[in-house]
Amino acid sequence: MSSANLPSEKFRLGMLLSDTRYRGTSLQVITFIIFVAVFFWLVDNTLKNLALLGKDVSFAFLGMRAGYDINQRLIPYTNDSTHAMAAFVGILNTLLCAFVGCIIATIVGVFVGILRLSKNWIIAKLMSVYIEGFRNVPVLLWIVMVFALLTEFTPAPKAFKGANPEATMFLFDSIAITNRGTYLPAPVWGQGSTFLIIIFLVSVLAVIFFTRYAKELKKNTGKSLPSFWISIGILIVPTVLFYFILGKPVDLNYPYLKGFNFKEGIHLRNSFIALTLALAFYTSAFIAEIVRSGILAISKGQTEAAASLGMKPNKIMSLIILPQALRVIVPPLISNYLNLTKNSSLAIAVGYMDVRGTLGGITLNQTGRELESMLLLMGFYLSVSLFISSIINWFNRSFQIVVR
Amino acid sequence: MKNYAYVREKSIPPSPPPLIEVGVIGWIRQNLFSSWFNSFLTLFSLYFIFICLIDFIPWAWGGHWNAKSLRECMDLDPNVACFSVLAARWEQLLFGLYPADQYWRPTLTFVFLILSIIPILFPKFFRYFWFSVIYPGLAIWLLWGGSIWSIAIIYIGVLLGVASFTVLSKGVIRSTSVNLTLSVVITLLFFLFLSSTLTGFLSYLIPISLPFVESLRMGGFTLSLIVGISGIVASFPIGILLALGRQSNLPIIKMICVGFIEFIRGVPLITLLFVASVLLNYFLPPGTNFDIVLRVVIMVTLFSAAYMAEVIRGGLAGLPLGQHEASASLGLTYWQSQRLIIMPQALKISIPGIVNTFIGLFKDTTLVSIISLRDPVGLASTIRADTKWNGIYWELYIAIGLMFFIVCFGMSQYSQYLERKLQTDK
Numbered sequence: 001m002s003s004a005n006l007p008s009e010k011f012r013l014g015m016l017l018s019d020t021r022y023r024g025t026s027l028q029v030i031t032f033i034i035f036v037a038v039f040f041w042l043v044d045n046t047l048k049n050l051a052l053l054g055k056d057v058s059f060a061f062l063g064m065r066a067g068y069d070i071n072q073r074l075i076p077y078t079n080d081s082t083h084a085m086a087a088f089v090g091i092l093n094t095l096l097c098a099f100v101g102c103i104i105a106t107i108v109g110v111f112v113g114i115l116r117l118s119k120n121w122i123i124a125k126l127m128s129v130y131i132e133g134f135r136n137v138p139v140l141l142w143i144v145m146v147f148a149l150l151t152e153f154t155p156a157p158k159a160f161k162g163a164n165p166e167a168t169m170f171l172f173d174s175i176a177i178t179n180r181g182t183y184l185p186a187p188v189w190g191q192g193s194t195f196l197i198i199i200f201l202v203s204v205l206a207v208i209f210f211t212r213y214a215k216e217l218k219k220n221t222g223k224s225l226p227s228f229w230i231s232i233g234i235l236i237v238p239t240v241l242f243y244f245i246l247g248k249p250v251d252l253n254y255p256y257l258k259g260f261n262f263k264e265g266i267h268l269r270n271s272f273i274a275l276t277l278a279l280a281f282y283t284s285a286f287i288a289e290i291v292r293s294g295i296l297a298i299s300k301g302q303t304e305a306a307a308s309l310g311m312k313p314n315k316i317m318s319l320i321i322l323p324q325a326l327r328v329i330v331p332p333l334i335s336n337y338l339n340l341t342k343n344s345s346l347a348i349a350v351g352y353m354d355v356r357g358t359l360g361g362i363t364l365n366q367t368g369r370e371l372e373s374m375l376l377l378m379g380f381y382l383s384v385s386l387f388i389s390s391i392i393n394w395f396n397r398s399f400q401i402v403v404r
Numbered sequence: 405m406k407n408y409a410y411v412r413e414k415s416i417p418p419s420p421p422p423l424i425e426v427g428v429i430g431w432i433r434q435n436l437f438s439s440w441f442n443s444f445l446t447l448f449s450l451y452f453i454f455i456c457l458i459d460f461i462p463w464a465w466g467g468h469w470n471a472k473s474l475r476e477c478m479d480l481d482p483n484v485a486c487f488s489v490l491a492a493r494w495e496q497l498l499f500g501l502y503p504a505d506q507y508w509r510p511t512l513t514f515v516f517l518i519l520s521i522i523p524i525l526f527p528k529f530f531r532y533f534w535f536s537v538i539y540p541g542l543a544i545w546l547l548w549g550g551s552i553w554s555i556a557i558i559y560i561g562v563l564l565g566v567a568s569f570t571v572l573s574k575g576v577i578r579s580t581s582v583n584l585t586l587s588v589v590i591t592l593l594f595f596l597f598l599s600s601t602l603t604g605f606l607s608y609l610i611p612i613s614l615p616f617v618e619s620l621r622m623g624g625f626t627l628s629l630i631v632g633i634s635g636i637v638a639s640f641p642i643g644i645l646l647a648l649g650r651q652s653n654l655p656i657i658k659m660i661c662v663g664f665i666e667f668i669r670g671v672p673l674i675t676l677l678f679v680a681s682v683l684l685n686y687f688l689p690p691g692t693n694f695d696i697v698l699r700v701v702i703m704v705t706l707f708s709a710a711y712m713a714e715v716i717r718g719g720l721a722g723l724p725l726g727q728h729e730a731s732a733s734l735g736l737t738y739w740q741s742q743r744l745i746i747m748p749q750a751l752k753i754s755i756p757g758i759v760n761t762f763i764g765l766f767k768d769t770t771l772v773s774i775i776s777l778r779d780p781v782g783l784a785s786t787i788r789a790d791t792k793w794n795g796i797y798w799e800l801y802i803a804i805g806l807m808f809f810i811v812c813f814g815m816s817q818y819s820q821y822l823e824r825k826l827q828t829d830k
Contacts, residue, residue, distance in 0.1 A: 024653075028656040031657055049685065050686070119435065120442045122435075122446055122450065123445050126453070132809075135816075136763070136767075136809045138767040138808055345675065360675065371683060377675055378671045382670040385670035386670060389666075
């Protein structure tokens with residue numbers, strides 16, 4: 001019995017599992033074999049099933065005529081366009097919703113997050129109610145609720161009619177909120193507007209240079225300029241000045257009522273507004289928590305040390321707390337942007353034609369190409385997500401605290 | 405020594421602070437009106453709350469509960485809520501299309517659910533943990549019905565495996581891996597050859613069975629709970645394994661885990677659910693067709709397992725390297741050190757993230773309405789499609805939102821309680 005327990009140098013088959021020198025390798029080999037086997041099993045099944053249904057794997061359907069209309073689009077598209085074009089319209093719609101949603105979510109989220117730390121009890125409680133309310137109710141429910149709010153509680157276009165209308169437009173008759181969507185004035189680019197845009201871009205450049213100069217000045221002499229107000233001035237004044245010098249080259253095309261509907265202007269459908277607002281508010285609750293915890297993560301000692309150096313509260317915030325808090329805040333913030341983008345696939349609940357609605361919806365149903373459509377759809381979302389996570393990784397690498 | 409005219413021998417008792425600095429008034433002054441800006445904010449928020457409640461309270465308080473249709477509600481008083489839709493359809497919202505005479509089954513399942521999570525939540529009751537172990541089988545049997553033995557046989561098989569492992573370990577063979585393999589083989593043999601005969605025999609001997617209910621009849625909050633709870637229970641261990649795999653130094657295992665996690669996290673749950681409902685039949689042998697609820701549960705589980713893995717990986721990364729090295733220097737094997745040293749600490753750090761994943765999973769169960777299963781959100785549109793309730797929104801949505809809010813808020817409160825309880829460094 002005892003001799004059997006002595007370690008023997010001779011290799012036995014059992015050592016593949018019991019000896020730590022070989023165990024890792026053999027475990028990997030086993031896993032790899034199982035993985036490959038399962039993969040081939042799935043592929044084999046798929047091929048068999050496709051053969052059974054008489055289908056093949058081909059992406060030729062992308063070049064065929066789509067034959068359906070998309071009511072909200074950023075690029076020209078008719079039902080004679082191809083399926084690929086429809087998918088592209090959907091992608092742009094997804095990105096538009098995600099982009100607008102992220103901006104609103106960030107603004108609201110930062111606002112709510114800071115207010116939740118307020119010393120004012122009632123404000124802090126209100127913000128907690130906001131955060132908990134949005135975080136603990138499914139986003140799908142919020143989307144359909146906002147949609148119901150927009151379609152049920154807004155006036156029909158015909159309510160704006162007549163000498164004494166039931167409903168009025170906002171902001172000097174420029175914005176009409178109706179149950180068919182919101183109508184905004186559309187800009188008309190007239191003669192000289194290119195020049196105006198160039199002026200604006202130049203002032204943006206000037207602001208960037210000015211900020212650099214202000215930073216250098218501060219570094220070298222310790223003098224600080226009121227850089228915020230000067231930047232705003234540089235940004236706005238030349239553009240406004242040239243706007244009048246050039247004779248108002250950009251005009252606004254106001255929406256107006258004709259028949260039973262509004263004409264002209266930009267028409268934002270309720271589906272888009274509901275989806276974007278609901279996603280933005282939902283995500284803003286998460287962003288608020290991130291901002292709050294980011295600010296709390298910067299220890300109180302930092303604030304006190306800065307105060308003892310004689311800094312003013314707003315300087316402490318902008319020079320000491322925020323630069324450190326941003327390091328904590330930004331990565332989860334970006335991953336929340338990613339979540340918002342992925343959640344925009346819930347567009348189907350309100351009938352907004354995002355990429356899941358076009359490529360993964362109507363195209364899939366019309367052509368019967370489930371496998372190919374889903375592959376493309378997943379490929380799109382995956383590439384967006386990989387792109388965003390590479391941004392996070394880049395941020396983490398470049399803003400890491402350098403430990404010496 | 406009596407040169408001094410007067411020496412105070414006792415200190416004067418401190419005088420009470422001014423009345424406006426303490427008590428209710430002091431609190432109000434400090435928290436609500438400390439500056440002109442704060443006062444403005446306070447007044448503004450009070451006004452805001454007032455506006456919100458002035459319409460809402462009479463609307464909700466005077467709501468009708470007994471009308472037969474929305475039209476009847478409107479005839480009674482169009483300015484108040486019509487909760488009659490809840491009174492008329494609450495059974496559907498809770499149970500979906502479950503047979504009406506069998507409602508006691510989901511109800512009982514729910515009661516048992518609460519009983520079975522008590523031992524997990526509160527260590528005081530841990531001796532009743534056996535009930536939590538038999539609960540999943542019990543719940544499946546109660547909800548879907550059929551013979552009790554077809555479920556019990558799984559437990560019997562697993563028990564047989566465990567028993568054979570124990571017997572083998574106490575016997576002559578001393579290698580754990582051999583014992584494990586043997587007991588797995590025994591269990592598999594049991595399931596392959598013996599189980600069906602035994603099930604038939606036991607059902608003949610002690611016939612306990614419930615009428616069978618098919619999956620498509622599950623719905624309402626019951627469905628949300630089925631998908632949510634099974635997802636939570638299954639995704640936790642899978643998430644731990646994935647996190648360990650991602651941290652492991654075996655390149656192939658690490659690669660598979662990273663690929664899986666990044667793939668799942670990169671696509672929306674909706675596309676995965678579509679894969680479950682449309683594509684899964686392509687990937688399985690021709691002719692297989694298994695339960696849609698099970699497919700959804702699998703997808704939801706995989707989805708949240710990937711998120712769970714990332715949360716736990718965060719916890720693992722938060723542990724100092726010294727913990728690994730210390731446990732290795734004590735001579736613990738990989739699994740021992742994970743079980744005794746690493747995981748308890750890593751899981752403790754990641755409690756908030758884990759519970760957030762659970763909450764996210766539970767909220768995501770509403771997405772099954774998009775592949776036309778009847779969860780509460782899906783049922784809301786079904787109810788609105790009825791001519792009697794056409795045009796009703798808020799009463800339904802508020803009720804559904806409230807149900808989800810209670811469950812999710814409860815979970816987050818429990819996680820905060822757990823964090824406070826497990827806090828050892830203060």
